[in-house]
Amino acid sequence: MKFELSEEQSLIRETVRDFAETEIGPSAAERDEEERFDRELMFDSLAELGLTGIVFPEEYGGAGADYISYAIAVEELSRVCASTGVTLSAHLSLGANPIYLFGTEEQKQQFLTPLATGEKMGAFGLTEPAAGSDAGSTKTTAVRDGDDWILNGTKIFITNAGEAETYLVLARTDKEAQKHHGISAFIVSKETDGFSFGKKEKKLGIRSSPTMEIVFENCRIPGTNLLGAEGEGFRVAMKTLDGGRIGIASQALGIAQGALDQAVAYAKERKQFDRPITAFQGVSFQLADMATQIEASRLLVYSAAYKASAGLPYSQASAMAKLMASETAMKVTTQAVQILGGYGYTREFPVERMMRDAKITEIYEGTSEIQRLVIGNSLTR
Amino acid sequence: MKILVCIKQVPDMESKFKVDGAGTWYDTGDLAWRMNEYDEYGVEQAVRLKEQVGEGDITVLCIGSDKVKETMKKALAMGCDRGLHVSDDDVSAREPLQIASVIAGFAKDKGFDVIFTGMQSQDRGSGQVGVLTAEILAMPSITTIVDFAYDGGTVTAKRELEGGIKAIVKVAVPALFTCQLGLNKPRYPTLPNIMKAKKKELLSVPVADLLEADARQQTVKLYFPEKKGGGLVLEGDAPDLAAQLVQILKEKTTVLS
Numbered sequence: 001m002k003f004e005l006s007e008e009q010s011l012i013r014e015t016v017r018d019f020a021e022t023e024i025g026p027s028a029a030e031r032d033e034e035e036r037f038d039r040e041l042m043f044d045s046l047a048e049l050g051l052t053g054i055v056f057p058e059e060y061g062g063a064g065a066d067y068i069s070y071a072i073a074v075e076e077l078s079r080v081c082a083s084t085g086v087t088l089s090a091h092l093s094l095g096a097n098p099i100y101l102f103g104t105e106e107q108k109q110q111f112l113t114p115l116a117t118g119e120k121m122g123a124f125g126l127t128e129p130a131a132g133s134d135a136g137s138t139k140t141t142a143v144r145d146g147d148d149w150i151l152n153g154t155k156i157f158i159t160n161a162g163e164a165e166t167y168l169v170l171a172r173t174d175k176e177a178q179k180h181h182g183i184s185a186f187i188v189s190k191e192t193d194g195f196s197f198g199k200k201e202k203k204l205g206i207r208s209s210p211t212m213e214i215v216f217e218n219c220r221i222p223g224t225n226l227l228g229a230e231g232e233g234f235r236v237a238m239k240t241l242d243g244g245r246i247g248i249a250s251q252a253l254g255i256a257q258g259a260l261d262q263a264v265a266y267a268k269e270r271k272q273f274d275r276p277i278t279a280f281q282g283v284s285f286q287l288a289d290m291a292t293q294i295e296a297s298r299l300l301v302y303s304a305a306y307k308a309s310a311g312l313p314y315s316q317a318s319a320m321a322k323l324m325a326s327e328t329a330m331k332v333t334t335q336a337v338q339i340l341g342g343y344g345y346t347r348e349f350p351v352e353r354m355m356r357d358a359k360i361t362e363i364y365e366g367t368s369e370i371q372r373l374v375i376g377n378s379l380t381r
Numbered sequence: 382m383k384i385l386v387c388i389k390q391v392p393d394m395e396s397k398f399k400v401d402g403a404g405t406w407y408d409t410g411d412l413a414w415r416m417n418e419y420d421e422y423g424v425e426q427a428v429r430l431k432e433q434v435g436e437g438d439i440t441v442l443c444i445g446s447d448k449v450k451e452t453m454k455k456a457l458a459m460g461c462d463r464g465l466h467v468s469d470d471d472v473s474a475r476e477p478l479q480i481a482s483v484i485a486g487f488a489k490d491k492g493f494d495v496i497f498t499g500m501q502s503q504d505r506g507s508g509q510v511g512v513l514t515a516e517i518l519a520m521p522s523i524t525t526i527v528d529f530a531y532d533g534g535t536v537t538a539k540r541e542l543e544g545g546i547k548a549i550v551k552v553a554v555p556a557l558f559t560c561q562l563g564l565n566k567p568r569y570p571t572l573p574n575i576m577k578a579k580k581k582e583l584l585s586v587p588v589a590d591l592l593e594a595d596a597r598q599q600t601v602k603l604y605f606p607e608k609k610g611g612g613l614v615l616e617g618d619a620p621d622l623a624a625q626l627v628q629i630l631k632e633k634t635t636v637l638s
Contacts, residue, residue, distance in 0.1 A: 007454050011575050014415070014455070019569050050572030063572035073572075 005068070012069050016076040019049060025080035031208035032083065032353050039121075039163055042084045042208070043091070046077075047118020051088060055309075056100055060108055061116035067305035071250040075301075078254025079261075082357035083208035085254055089247030090159040091115070094365075095122015098168050098185065098240040102228040111166055111187055123164035124244075125155035125188075125214055126237055133370050135170075135237060136180030140216065142171035147223040149173075149186065151216040154198065157364070161212035162197050165190045168240070169216075170233050183233035187225045194219030205356035238315075244365045245318040246308060249301045252322070252329035252361035256294050259329075259336035259354045263287060266340050266349075283339060290332045297325040316378040323371035326361035333358040382437035383491065386427040387484055387498040387510070388420035388456055390449040394503055405600045406473050407504070416452045419499025422560035425567040426529055427497050428460035433531060438462050440491075444483055445472045450583060457578035458570030464581065469588035475596070477505075481513030482594035487586075488518060495536070496557040500525050511559035521552050525561040 005013065023045060031038060046052055054070050056062025070092070078085030096115040099107055114120040131137040140153025151171055158167075167188045174182030188195055198213030228236045264287055267278045277283045304317035333355035337344040344351045362368045392398070392412040399408040416424070424441065431437040441456040443449045444467040453464045467483055469475070475483075488496065496518075498511035508524075515522030527547070528539035531554075540548045541561050570578075615625050630637045 007451055008575055008579060010451060011454055011458060011570065011578075012572065015458075015569050015572075015575065048571065049569055050574075054572055058573070064576055065572055069572070 005072075008065070009069055009072060012065070013072045013076060015049070016051070016073045017079070019045075020077050020080045020084075024077065024084050028081040028083075028208070029347065029350060029353060031081075032205075033207075033347070035202070035207045037083075037087075037163060037208055037210045042081075042087050043121055043163075044118065046084075046088055052091060052118030053096070053116025054092070056096070056112065056116045060100070061113045066309040067246060068302055068309065071246060071253075071301050071305045074247055074250035075254035075257065078251040079258035081208065082251055082255050082354070083206045085251040086159055086206055086209050086248070087121075089244065089251055090124065091122045091164070093244040093247040094124030094240055095160070095164060095166055095168055097243050098124075098227060098236055099187065101239060102185070102232075102236050106224070107187065107227065115166055120165040121160055121163055122166045122168070123158055123160040124240065125158050125161075125167050125169040127155060127157045129154065129156055133367055136183070136234065138170055138172050138183050140169070140171040141175070142173045142184060142186060144173075145220070148220050149223065149226065151186065151188070151194070151219040151221060154213060154215050156198075156213045157201065158212055158214050159209060159364075161214050162200070162210050167195075167214065168227070169214075170237050171216075173230055173233075177231070180234040182231055183237075184230050185227040185233040185236040186221060187227055188216075188219070188221055192219055192221060203360070205353070205358070205360055207356075241365055242315050242318050243308065245322040245371075246301065246304050246314075248361055248365045249297070249304070249318065249321040249325040252325035252358065253294065253297050253301055255354050255358050255361070256290075256297065256325070256329040256332040259333040259351055259358075260287070260290050260294060262349070262351050262354075263290070263336040263339045266343075277339075286335055286339065290335055293324075293328040294332060297321070297328045300324050316375055319366070319371040319374040319378075322361075322366065323368055323375070326358070327368060329358035329361050330355075382431065382434050382495070383493045384427045384430060384437055384439045385442060385488055385491070385493040385496045386420070386423045386439060386456065386461065387442050387496070387514070388424065388452065389417040389499070389502050390414050390443065390445055390452040391417045391503045400603055400605070405603050407603065409473070414448065414452065416455055417499050417502050419501060419503070419560055419562070421499075421567040422562070422564040423497035423499055423558075424456045424459050424461065425565045426558075426560060427495070428568070429565065430495065430529075430531055431460065440465055440493075442467065442484060442487060444469050444475075444480060444588065446470045447585075453583060454575075454578050455570060457581045457583070458575045459568055460574070462581060464583035466583060466585045467588050467591060468585050469592075472588075475592075476598045476600075477507045477509035478513055478597055479592060479594050480510050481517055483588060483591045484510070484514045485517035486591035486593060488514070492555075494554045495531075496520070496555075498557065498559050500559045500561045508559075511557055515557040518557070520555050520557050522557040522559065523550050523552060524559040526558050527561050527563040529558065529564065 050063045053062035054065045058064045074085050099112045115122045142149045142151050169186045169188050173184040194217045196215045198215050201211040270277050300321040304314050304321040307314035307317050336351040396412050401408045427439045439461040441461040442465045443453050501508035512522050523538045525541045526538045527541045530537045537551050615622050
């Protein structure tokens with residue numbers, strides 16, 4: 001078992017880190033303050049680097065790299081801007097990957113390739129006002145009409161909404177079926193009649209990433225946009241979230257690492273009582289704990305990523321990675337604010353933004369409670 | 382068109398440096414390594430030249446231990462076609478003439494039209510390797526270029542001189558160019574190109590096969606500048622002080638010309 005990155009993975013880390021620090025980092029605080037998404041910076045430039053389809057085969061416009069490379073890319077972006085990290089993660093894992101996993105060859109050519117090349121952006125519509133953790137309670141409906149489907153319903157908290165061109169939407173196709181049975185997955189394009197956008201959420205963190213409500217009112221889509229078999233939607237969603245969890249775990253990891261780097265740099269410079277505060281074990285012990293938890297999280301992320309690329313089952317691994325990395329991010333960023341003290345509480349330093357960004361990683365793509373459910377079930381089945 | 386670009390692997394300049402045991406170089410343990418900044422401009426210009434001409438082959442050459450191959454991969458990922466690694470675990474003990482002789486030893490029978498090197502390395506900073514290589518190869522060299530334009534066998538280069546003056550030089554290829562900050566903005570290697578770099582040829586040659594020159598200079602001592610005392614106190618009456626101050630500003634700073 002090699003605990004070393006390959007040369008390609010090392011070069012990917014160096015490249016994305018350089019790019020993130022130089023191009024993305026400088027505007028991160030301002031974009032967060034203004035709640036502004038910058039598509040050219042936060043998506044198009046990622047496409048130019050080949051990140052938007054990093055794990056997909058070259059035949060579909062991807063880079064043909066592995067999931068560890070993907071994890072590295074999301075981590076390095078999130079280290080300076082968690083909003084950019086989630087833009088990529090939601091696009092690739094939630095928008096594009098289900099089409100790769102479940103799409104017909106025609107659907108892959110039509111929808112996957114433009115997503116992989118970054119010509120189009122992807123998003124995922126599962127959550128509803130009354131269906132969060134209880135995703136099986138989906139109320140959005142899809143009714144057959146000739147060869148088409150008519151969608152009605154509302155999805156909320158959709159990342160990349162408004163900007164994305166391609167949406168993966170879960171809707172109930174069989175009203176008689178119970179709970180998570182009778183749900184199907186659909187590909188819906190932005191300019192479709194009857195598909196509109198509702199309110200944009202005002203959030204605690206990742207404020208540069210757009211989160212919106214999407215609304216379907218007698219929205220007609222062609223039958224060829226059904227993804228997977230009718231009634232297979234819940235399975236599509238769950239498999240999609242397994243991959244998405246690696247993305248979010250990587251985002252959380254990046255946020256934590258960025259906060260740790262800030263805390264270490266500050267603690268070395270900040271002098272109190274005639275010495276840098278790193279001289280006090282109260283501080284250095286905290287940094288040690290933060291670094292250890294981050295490293296443990298990183299290994300869980302890489303383990304899940306390795307399994308995903310090796311074609312091994314990885315639901316438990318990705319749930320563990322997401323659970324650990326997100327809780328670590330919250331702890332580490334909170335501690336980083338503490339280490340930076342009064343300065344850490346001001347917007348002049350990035351750690352307060354990192355702390356606000358970290359919180360959502362414990363919630364979306366499956367709350368920490370749901371991750372525990374997944375892991376518990378896999379142990380006790 | 383055949384292009385050679387010479388690169389060096391140097392430590393990240395943000396690193397904390399320590400003088401080594403012998404006192405003649407820095408301790409190479411525990412450092413993060415990357416491509417010499419000036420060499421990145423050379424790689425970028427080589428790739429742009431090939432793109433402009435529409436055909437060509439770019440060889441990237443680097444001297445050092447196996448560790449330098451990582452940096453060579455970046456050059457391949459930016460667009461170089463093949464790599465020539467000169468295996469030398471003692472590269473930091475070589476002096477510029479020896480480095481130049483190794484490069485010239487490789488290049489002499491290859492028919493390169495254009496050779497790019499960095500203006501200087503960020504660690505040793507001798508600024509000599511490019512020019513010495515050109516001299517050994519009996520090839521014209523143009524140093525510290527901040528602009529490069531190729532047109533049918535002739536290069537028009539802009540050189541940066543002292544005081545911000547620029548000079549325009551025209552030369553027929555084959556020729557060697559040393560690259561300065563401002564020449565171009567090096568591209569980020571794209572992910573597909575990083576993956577493709579794996580398949581590009583990267584040959585290793587032992588330094589003994591190419592090194593012909595004996596060292597004519599040696600590093601006697603490497604040390605941190607001694608911390609001097611605070612400021613300088615000037616004495617005298619006002620006109621006298623003013624004259625002293627102007628003299629110091631003229632001689633020790635670039636504030637007055």
